[in-house]
Amino acid sequence: MKVNAKSYPHPVLGNEDDLDGSFSVDFRYELGRKEILLLPAFSIKSPAIEELIRKNRASFLAEVECRSTFFRTCFSTRKPLERFSIPAARVRERVTVGFYVCADEDVKGYRPSGCHPDYEGATFDVEKGDVLAAGGFCSFIAEKEFDPLRPPVSSFMAIREGRHHEGLMEIDYDEEKIAIELSKADWREYAGIRGQKAAEGVLHAAIVFPVLVSAIQHVQNPNSDYEGKNWFGRLQTILETKGLRERDPLEAAQKILENPVARALSGFSALLEPGSEHEDS
Amino acid sequence: MRTAERRCQKIFRRAAIARLRSELRDGRALKGYFEETFRIKPKEVMLSTIELRGKMPKLKAPKRDPVSADLENAIALHSYYSGLDETQASDPRLWAYLSHVEFRKYALVRWGLSGSFKVLQGEAEKIKAINQIIDHWFVSGNDRDLRRHAIARLWWAAHLTFAPWERDPEFFAGLKRKDPYHYTRVLLATQDIYQQVLERAMGRSNRILISILDYLDQNPDFAASRERIRGFTKELNLLYGTKKLIGLDRGSLSLLIESVASDAAGDGAVTTQGGSEDGRRASSAGRNEGAAVPAAGD
Numbered sequence: 001m002k003v004n005a006k007s008y009p010h011p012v013l014g015n016e017d018d019l020d021g022s023f024s025v026d027f028r029y030e031l032g033r034k035e036i037l038l039l040p041a042f043s044i045k046s047p048a049i050e051e052l053i054r055k056n057r058a059s060f061l062a063e064v065e066c067r068s069t070f071f072r073t074c075f076s077t078r079k080p081l082e083r084f085s086i087p088a089a090r091v092r093e094r095v096t097v098g099f100y101v102c103a104d105e106d107v108k109g110y111r112p113s114g115c116h117p118d119y120e121g122a123t124f125d126v127e128k129g130d131v132l133a134a135g136g137f138c139s140f141i142a143e144k145e146f147d148p149l150r151p152p153v154s155s156f157m158a159i160r161e162g163r164h165h166e167g168l169m170e171i172d173y174d175e176e177k178i179a180i181e182l183s184k185a186d187w188r189e190y191a192g193i194r195g196q197k198a199a200e201g202v203l204h205a206a207i208v209f210p211v212l213v214s215a216i217q218h219v220q221n222p223n224s225d226y227e228g229k230n231w232f233g234r235l236q237t238i239l240e241t242k243g244l245r246e247r248d249p250l251e252a253a254q255k256i257l258e259n260p261v262a263r264a265l266s267g268f269s270a271l272l273e274p275g276s277e278h279e280d281s
Numbered sequence: 282m283r284t285a286e287r288r289c290q291k292i293f294r295r296a297a298i299a300r301l302r303s304e305l306r307d308g309r310a311l312k313g314y315f316e317e318t319f320r321i322k323p324k325e326v327m328l329s330t331i332e333l334r335g336k337m338p339k340l341k342a343p344k345r346d347p348v349s350a351d352l353e354n355a356i357a358l359h360s361y362y363s364g365l366d367e368t369q370a371s372d373p374r375l376w377a378y379l380s381h382v383e384f385r386k387y388a389l390v391r392w393g394l395s396g397s398f399k400v401l402q403g404e405a406e407k408i409k410a411i412n413q414i415i416d417h418w419f420v421s422g423n424d425r426d427l428r429r430h431a432i433a434r435l436w437w438a439a440h441l442t443f444a445p446w447e448r449d450p451e452f453f454a455g456l457k458r459k460d461p462y463h464y465t466r467v468l469l470a471t472q473d474i475y476q477q478v479l480e481r482a483m484g485r486s487n488r489i490l491i492s493i494l495d496y497l498d499q500n501p502d503f504a505a506s507r508e509r510i511r512g513f514t515k516e517l518n519l520l521y522g523t524k525k526l527i528g529l530d531r532g533s534l535s536l537l538i539e540s541v542a543s544d545a546a547g548d549g550a551v552t553t554q555g556g557s558e559d560g561r562r563a564s565s566a567g568r569n570e571g572a573a574v575p576a577a578g579d
Contacts, residue, residue, distance in 0.1 A: 008523045061528050065485060069367040070424045070441060072485035074527045089366040093422055102525045128533055129524040160299075163307070174306070175299060176373065176422055228423035 001025065001099070001136030002245070010124035011115045013046050013101070013133035020114025021046035023133040025099040029140050031088070036142060038062060038075075038084040038097060042135070048112035049101055049132050053078050057105055058132055063098040066091035066142070067228065076102075091142040094233030099135030103128055141237050153208055153257065156231035157215075159194075161187040171211055173218065176230040180211055198270040201263025209253055209260045216249035290331035291382075292374040297325035301377070302419060305411055312398040314414050317389065319381055326378070331369060337361060337383065340435075342390035351435065352469040354387075356462050358432065359439030370440065373420040376433040380418045384432050392417035392431040428479050438475065439465045445491040452488055452531050456495060467494040473507045477514040486527045488534065493517070496538045503546060513545035 001024070003014055011018040022045045030037040042060045044050060052058035059076040064086060066072075071091055075084040107126040115122075126132065155177075162170060162181030169186065172179040182190055190207075193199040218224045219236050226232045239245045244252040254260060293301075304310035313319065338357035341350040362370075369375065380388045394401075394410050401407055420426040420433060427433045442464035446457040460466075468475055474497060483489045493514070497504035504510065520526070520541065526534060 006522055059528075061525055063525065063527060065482075067423050067425075067485075069371045070427070070437060070479075070485050071367065072482075072527065073487075074525065076528055089368050092368045092371055100525060102528055127524065129526060129529050129537075131523055131525060163303075172303075172306075174421075175302060176295075179299065179303075228421060228425055230422040233422075 001138050003134050003136040010126055011119050012131055013049060015134050017116055019112055023135045025135045027138055034088055035085045036088050040082055042080045058101055058103050061100045061102045065096045068093045093141060093230055094139050095142050096137055096139045098137035100131050101133035103130045103132055139237055141234060156234040173226050178215055178231045180207060198267045201260060201267035204257050205260040205264035209257055212253040213249045216252050288333040289328045290333055291326050291378060292329045293378045294325055294327050298377050305414055308407055311411060314394055315398045317386060319385055340384050340387035342387045344390060347391045352466060355435040355439040355465060355469060358435045362436060371427060376420045376430050379432045388431040438468055442468050464491055464494045467498045473510050477510050481514055481518045483518055483521045489526055492534050492538055496542060503542060509545050513542050516545055517541050
């Protein structure tokens with residue numbers, strides 16, 4: 001899970017190397033028609049924080065946010081395994097879940113062992129609500145037909161007819177889906193071969209692949225202008241789910257499209273075989 | 282016996298929105314955003330599952346002071362579309378249809394382009410005009426767009442503040458009022474309150490949002506100061522980065538809001554962050570020197 005480093009007024013487990021130990025969350029979710037189940041499993045190794053939880057002075061906290069519907073809520077627990085639910089109608093598209101351990105009351109003279117040397121000798125007065133451990137965050141798409149494990153590229157990208165009669169293809173990242181616009185002449189050719197199995201790899205390699213590489217570069221850019229777009233959230237979720245978030249865009253795009261070059265070459269072979277013009281017709 | 286005819290809200294199809302955006306972006310459709318009439322092809326519209334009852338409200342847009350009608354419009358719109366759930370109310374197809382078709386006259390006065398198409402000179406002016414229309418007439422899929430859309434902003438302002446004691450009775454039991462739109466009135470009292478409170482990520486939490494509005498309601502002098510509101514919401518947002526306000530009980534959250542507001546007003550040196558003197562020294566002398574606290578979720 002991704003953790004954003006922050007500047008806290010006290011050492012926080014999981015925030016860079018503030019504190020020795022670990023805090024991780026194994027997160028699963030289940031999408032239902034009426035509710036979405038959130039199933040976190042918390043695992044923490046830090047004597048000071050574990051003791052605070054044991055003494056009911058701190059809790060695990062899951063913060064759930066959906067930027068499409070003004071939705072933000074949180075759930076607290078002291079149990080390592082928990083089950084929360086949110087109404088399905090309250091969210092759409094990308095839902096982000098962040099995990100923390102927070103103080104349930106003021107803790108005077110907090111001095112966990114294993115602090116970074118910068119904090120040596122210091123004690124801290126932690127206040128109710130303060131973050132003691134950050135477990136990172138993850139996201140999922142709150143849509144039943146969208147399965148990030150088998151993502152159709154069409155869920156975030158569309159090919160359509162452009163305005164120009166001839167010329168280069170154009171990309172528009174400003175819409176809900178990335179729009180690939182082909183010239184009218186190219187569109188006619190494309191319309192004639194799309195849907196044919198042998199042509200799928202060729203089309204992926206020639207049209208979708210370069211656009212996907214560029215889209216991944218946008219997603220990996222921390223200051224991207226497109227962060228609020230639906231395609232951005234979906235692609236980000238796919239990258240996270242497949243463990244490709246930090247990978248080179250060229251490699252990540254090939255993995256998402258399941259080796260488009262090999263599929264294009266085998267598509268060419270099939271198309272060039274005698275009698276293959278009748279395939280899929 | 283005659284049964285009432287079931288009426289459903291029309292919305293744009295996705296392809297229609299793509300076309301409208303594309304034609305606006307390349308400038309072809311810009312002239313149309315100065316005109317009250319708007320042609321739609323029947324095939325670009327579909328019926329949604331949103332059932333309509335009663336007469337559609339007429340949104341007011343007094344030319345001299347269109348902002349003054351925001352509250353009245355928000356209540357009228359929210360009452361009419363009271364059955365919308367959050368998923369429906371964040372659908373770009375609905376809001377684009379409402380701004381382009383049903384409430385076009387209102388959108389033109391309140392969020393339209395000034396002057397006429399002929400006086401738009403140069404590429405920069407046209408791009409500015411196009412961006413203004415995209416901001417207020419279309420929704421992409423995030424709440425930033427919903428805050429800015431001509432019609433969506435009104436519905437959401439009312440929805441997020443409508444009778445919080447019914448939505449979250451345990452937390453807001455003590456705030457019960459006769460008027461279910463009591464906190465809508467506070468939110469829309471000034472443009473500054475609306476922008477500063479909802480533009481911050483913490484405003485997505487209904488508990489935080491209503492608690493802030495309650496403070497502003499109780500402290501009208503504070504709420505009247507643009508600078509104080511800005512300083513206060515900025516400080517609260519910074520604090521959110523290190524303290525999960527969202528997990529606090531109502532009493533603790535109210536006290537914290539009062540402390541931060543007191544700091545923002547400059548009439549009290551209230552400490553809002555934990556840490557002994559030693560701790561603070563360790564922070565400032567060591568690893569956190571000069572580092573800004575990122576706003577949560579922003």
